[in-house]
Amino acid sequence: MILTFLLVVPIIGAISLIFLPRENKQLINWFAFAVTVVNVVISLHLYLLYDVSSEGYQFTLKIAWIPSLNVYYHIGIDGLSVFLILLTTFLSAIAVISSWTAIDEQVKEYMALMLLLETAVIGVFISLDLFLFYLFWEASLIPMALLIGRWGGKDRIYASIKFILYTMSGSALMLVAAIVVYNFGDGVNPTSDLPTLVAHSHLISEDMQKLLFFAFILAFSVKVPLFPLHTWLPAAHVQAPTAGSIILAGVLLKLGTYSMMRFAIPLFPKAVAFWSPLLVTLAVIGILYGALVALVQDDVKKLVAYSSVAHMGFVVLGIFVMDQNGMMSRQAMSAAVLQMVNHGLSTGMLFFLVGVLYERRHTREFSQYGGIWVKVPVFGSFFILAAFSSVGLPGLNGFVGEFLILMGTFSRNPVAALFATFGIVLAAWYILTAVRKILFGPFNPANNNLTDMNPREIGISLAFIIPCFFIGFFPNTLLKIINPSTESIASLVDTAILIVSK
């Protein structure tokens, strides 16, 4: 039930917003924030109740949704999702509070969409039914597209349409594949219950699995986004309002990698070995490509957007790397889950900070800044911390994920690791270039009226950076919860490989 509360609270909040007076923005702001905080509290409660020792799904609830068709409202979480849910509720609260001053028009609609988006995303993370998942997966598009298209920048409509069409085209085939899987069901009856399907995944032939895996992965890769399906991301990020970018980078991209692990791999374990080389190659290309392209952007948000391509490349690399015998790397996989959270925090923070600047100066061009650390020391310090987190500096969260992913990758595929490791050089280069162009150098007088962060913004930044440090110092707190889940996924693949090789 507690999971259902997570889903329902934002919806109720969104509906309640309708009845609040439109003019009283203060009230709407506070109300929306209160709703997100309630969800943060629920998710923390969830985390505290989570039983580290037991394997499998927890807090499950299974109600027949369409009984005649074996479609269920089946929800539950495991180590894969628990931190992503925390991340979602957390970032949603931050997104709402960070919009207080940034959004001035149609605040009511904006906040309602934010809340609906939260529901959709949480829905994806807790669904244990193929079609329930698909419902939330697609439903998450609408609020995001509207947020970008309504409250975004100059080219917001182009970006919004591109976002939705790209994603929809990607997931078009996934629905068909999902229906095919559903139709296989448990071998007798069709069913969309994920655990049942996973238990019967061996019934589907290897060739069929390859095909279906591709259809799923295509949808997920667009979302991640994996090179070369990433070009919607810079457009969407540049145009999106700050909170939109925070959620987009922080959570929405994870839907892709999360779903790879939750659905694509367990449902089609026999296909993983076939597609792994391609995915690993694309991930590595993405790491280098995203970093190189980020290097020459003149818009801060674009730079961060391309950095996301690179960072998410690490995640995909960690998930799919395997050796010639098809052995997956537990280390890389667990670290990939961790890295999802890390990227959400660090990139979310970067976007937030860029938003702080944008709110004051209404520009994101590097050339408009320069030397502002003198003027805004607190902002500068947080920006550098966020940059360090993004660049994978030890002590902060990014390092843990990247290092363990690379180490796991190296043990399976040294060549991929070799190339991917160069990504950290490029990461340093582009992030520090951004720091240098914004904060360092002779002071650009255009920023004379720039004011430093207010207490609310400092509070938000602290809320970002404290978890970053925590993960940097005590990653095992998270890993010990993540490990059993990745272990079970990896062993599914290992078993499948054994069957296939026989």
Place this chain on the structure above:
Amino acid sequence: MPIEFPILNFFALSPIIVVIVLALIVMVVDMLSQDKTALGYLSALGLLGALIPCVTLLNQTKSPTFQNMVVSDGYAVVFYIIFIIAALLSILIALTYLEERGMQQGEYYILILLSTCGMMLMAASTDLIVTFLGLEIMSIALYVLAGFNRRLISSGEAGLKYFLLGAFASAFFLYGVAFIYGATGSTNIHDIGTWFTDNPSYQSNPIALVGLALLIIGFAFKVAAVPFHWWTPDVYHGAPTSATAFMAVGAKAAGFAALVRILSISFGGVFTVQWQVAISLLAVITMTGGNIAALAQKDVKRMLAYSSIAHAGYLLVGVAALPPTGDELYRVQAVSGLLLYLMSYTFINIGAFAVVALLEKRGEIGTKLSDYTALSTRQPFIAFVMLLFMFSLTGIPPFIGFWGKWYVFWAAVDAQLSWLAAIGMINSAISAFYYLSVVVQMYMRTEPAGDEAVPIALPAPIVVTVAVTAMFTLLFGLWPTPLIDLMSLGMFG
């Protein structure tokens, strides 16, 4: 020689009879009363009443009657419900729509009711003669409805186009019936089916094959499948919006009702692969053609016309998934899918047309995309429901349109037609572009509205229509179970 009196089970046909009687009553009242709006309400109430026997019939087993000319099985009854709802909602739209445009006439409601009768006959008929009669009753009423707005030449033009092309297509349909009759010696669809199973050597009889082809063409015309769709955009565009709403869902549903019954019963065991391929190809070009042409539209009404072509394509996917008779379980899937699709499409599409009717300016036809600019600030409720309809038409969950598509594609997957489902989904993605463009106008463009800022009147009946359809779209999108259970009752007797 004793005279055998036919067993006439009037109860089995009670919904049809109610609607016919209703039409006659309205006709009489029309002569006596000056309050034409009241006629509309009367018709609406009567249609609500007609739902009652439908509900009773749902729980009955099949009851063929009138010398096996018609059957009142679950399939027919579910279609009755669809038609009645379509008629009811479109009448609600018409009430003020006609009034405002000075064409409030009793005939309108009579024609709607008669047309509904024709559709119901098509759904119930098990004999090609009745099918033909139903088809013509429906069509002729629709020809007139299309040309109902006598103040606008475009409405008359729509009527003429519909009429001429419709008659042309009818001729082909009839020729097809004649061939089939010639080949099998019967017009009863069960007999035809039996004859083919009994005489396998005739399975490649060219006369029967050409007859089947012409039959399919006749229905393809009615459901607006490419390449027999040419009338559709012009007629939908020119006809009064309330009538467009009705014909877009009613005529389409009726066409599919008859086509599916005939194909699965008469041709369920013969030529299956052949017509499956033909229907699949039709489905592909219909989906694709409709969607792609819709991309270029600047007028939302016309865009919806093209979109209705595309939806005919998705429905054809379901038809292609109809497997041979005997495999009852699988047919249930395809038929349930089609029914679900049509039911949801009825609500969504009428809702969308209701919004068009609200925004349509007097003396003009259709609504330009620019009429929707910033609608979200001018009319948040209308904009919101239109957003629901657009996303639902795209097939994005959690709206009911998704489940229709999902079910139909499941049937296709089960019939080994995954490739068709895949093409369907790709088409869905393409269609998102033009549906989205309405949303973009309403929600994302904020340019000063200019002369569009004319206040939009919100007549109660239309608001009720959009509210009901929107509720349906959303609630059944989230919880489709009751609807799906209802559809599973919609099986052939």
Place this chain on the structure above:
Amino acid sequence: MIGAVPLSYYLLLSAILFTIGAGGVLIRRNAIIILMCVEMMMNAVNLTFVAFSSYLDSATGQIFVFMIMVVAAVEVAVGLALLVELNRHKEAVNIDEFNSLKG
């Protein structure tokens, strides 16, 4: 006597008539003539029905013919009414002059 003339002759004739009708619809621009051509197609169908009916010794075909004739009459009535209505706006019977709806 039907026995003297083989069925195929009737079918061929009706096919020819149907084709002429269809050809007329395609070629002619006058709405009334088109209407007549459609009638001709329908009558070709009627001929087919009657021929089959006789050949199969089944009355159904002939019943069908009656239905068709009724429907054809109704169609003409409606069609002419539509044309009359249209002529209030534009004095033309050439169908191609009515093309305000396109695209």
Place this chain on the structure above:
Amino acid sequence: MTNLIWLVIALPLAGALFNGIFGRRVGYQVVAKVAPTTVFLAFLVGLGGAFETYARHGEAQLVTLWTWAEIGELNIPISFLVDPLSMTMVLVVTGVGFLIHIYATDYMVHHHHGEVHPDRDFARFFAFLNLFIASMLVLVLGDNYLMMFIGWELVGACSYLLIGFWHDRPDDPQAAIEVEGGESVEVAPLLSPAASGMKAFVVNRIGDVGFALGVFLIWTTFGTLQFDQLFSRIASSAEMYRESALHGDFTVISAIALLLFIGAMGKSAQFLLYVWLPDAMAGPTPVSALIHAATMVTAGVYMIVRSNVIYASAPNVSFFVAVVGAFTSFFAATIALVQVDLKRVLAYSTVSQLGYMFMAVGVGAYTAGIFHLVTHAFFKACLFLAAGSVMHALGDVIDIRRMGGLRKKMPHTAMTFYLGGLALAGFPLTAGFFSKDEILAKAFEYSPLLWGIGIVTAGMTAFYTFRAIFLAFEGEPRDQELYDHAHENRLAVTGPLWILAVLAIFGGLLGLPAPVLHELGIDVPHVMENWLHPIIQEVGHHEEHHPSLTTELILLASSGGLAVISILVAYYFYMINRSIPQTLARSTRPLFALLVNKYYIDELYNTVFVEPALTLSNTMSRGIDQTLIDGIVDGSAYGIAELGKYLSQLQSGFISRYALATFIGVLFLVGYFFLLGQFPNWIN
């Protein structure tokens, strides 16, 4: 104390946090007390740890705090290793660090007409400096390669922050070097601190890639990153690895050694990756002294000594290390000969001295490497701080062409600079003399060629050191205005200078050449060797072939003698006959220009790496992202839309065309079914 060793890190870290968060509010005086205090306390804890280690006879002890990451067979704890090597490093870092902290409390304050102006970001400076100390201690105390890598990266970040401390300063254009009777030689402008910091970080990261890959390879091969487990696993088959490496095989150990060394090349500024260090001089001078001379840059040496088992098992890579070290030392020394920027002379000398250390560890003289590391920390910190003292007095002028005669104005600074310079030059009996001589002796054992390079470099070192000293402190002032402005600094500056100067002179006591002295009948211990003995694992049967006493003495005499001669030559060139350097510069102008421009290596890197990378990025951004991918994406959308327009035009509005099109459709469908009737098996 051993169990509290984490305090060594926690104390400066707490200082960093305090200064970073509250530093601005509490005022500079509080910061100036907190920062050095934490380091001093850390020094005391370190001292305690060192005594306990001594009491344990050097036995290593682990202090485990918590599990950092545990996945499957991977288990990495946060734990510290307390052993002679780590304690040596802790003492150097905290000890020298403390002195430099004290120095900086005054250096970062400007006294102007009796008014006190602390630097704008005084608190931030000490926060970073404290943070650096903590990071460096993580590096040296970590008991596994991950901890080492964490520290490795963190010191790089601190270095970045501190180099770029004066982040709003622009590039610094340099006056061309005048050559009497010849064309002047242009000097490239000095990079801005911000750019220098970034360069340092990025170049270091290149090395870090190697290091990280080395760590990965260790884990993949041996399944552990813990020093003790790993070394014992290697040691069991070290002989085998060593043999096969000697036979020309490139073993996995060799690969690990090489990859780790790539990391060291970056961090310790060896050839190919040294380019960041000279630019790092853009940072405040205490930073140059602490990070870019005494501690961080020696991390590579520490790493190799820590990994001595690995390197001993990979003699081929060790040889490579020695060669790179020797070459770097020579190469950097040549550049230092002609630099006009006092700090840069010292920077190149640092690169050169680091080369010495690598030569030492490359030839297997691990103790000698650490010994030189320690003495170098003393004398180079002393030199840098003295140079900083000069800068402070001259208002940040560091160009030796504008100095001269400063000894009269700043006697303490000049004196300590002299002492530090003597140690650097290897003047007999100074600390530098002993440590350098030990390296040269070992190198001679290994290969006389390496020794040759080393001795030549030693000569050059003495020469350029005293060239700088004579130009800066002796002779006539070349810029009278600056000279008049100059003044001696306060005790906070001169105090640490003197302490370091004393250490620079007497630090040699830690490593007196015991065998030689033993032969001569004097029994003194080689403190360093005895102390570090437990951590050096013997691999291979060393045939204890000590060079004869005569050879040893000749070696000692030659290096000492050469230092003296070189100093005299410098004296002659710059004090007596000043036209000689000018003549030399004129007559060997191309060579001179080459050296002044540092062999154009920066320009080369820019052309070969930086520019192409940026061009590639631009090409990818425009060509692939915007043109190719978005071309396909937007193009297909556009194409479909155009198709839609075309299809829409087919909808012409003419009924006749509609009828025709419908009829064509009829023909197709009927034809299809008709054909199927004729050829029933066509489909199936």
